[in-house]
Amino acid sequence: MGGKYRITGNKYPKMRRPRRRGRLVGLTVASVVVLGVGGWGTLQLIDVFTGGGRKASAAGDGECGVKTKASPSPSAKPLPEPRTITVNVLNATTRGGLAKKTADELKKRGFKIGDVGNATKQYDKKVKGTGLLLGPATALDTTLPVxxxxxxxxxxxxxxxxxxxxxxxxxxxxxxxxxxxxxADRALTKLARPEPAPTTKKGC
Known part of the structure; x- marks a missing residue:
């Protein structure tokens, strides 16, 4: 170039290349990822040391309304053994021989057998279901369930x-x-050893 704007000397100004937007975007994304991973790791450490407000158990996850650890069942009255129970077997149907046959089977299973015969007039031909178990008031949660x-x-x-x-x-x-x-044996075992009832978290 000549004239007024003539450049002298052997050094020429260096022209800078325009910055690439792609590189800036990549660096920005990388920074966000690093910060996110670091924050997640911090939260995990806090959760480990504080328990995170949740305690897992074998029966549930400890959240509101979800089963947590099972509580032992309250002490119940011991159930009597079959050998201590005297059973009167009475037939209220029109089919013959049922009382004796049933009494013999109960005897094999360890029950004591009392009277065997037809049902009284109060119940004869008036029991529509499989059967009726009768006993004193004290038998309601002891002898009758067995x-x-x-x-x-x-x-x-x-x-x-x-x-x-x-x-x-x-x-x-x-x-x-x-x-x-x-x-019958399975039902008797379950009756004698009921499973503990699950508890739920309170104050939610």
């Missing part, structure tokens, strides 16, 4: 004026057979 494991679905009743500890098994029209020995 006898009930032998005949699932049978109705249970207590008689306040009843004397003695013996209970009645009145065979109804819907009776087919006692529960199998295996099913």
């Amino acid at each position: 006898l009930g494991t032998q005949l699932p679905g049978a109705e249970r009743r207590t008689e306040a004026a009843r004397e003695g500890a013996a209970v009645d098994l009145v065979i109804g029209d819907g009776f087919k057979a006692l529960a199998t020995q295996q099913d």
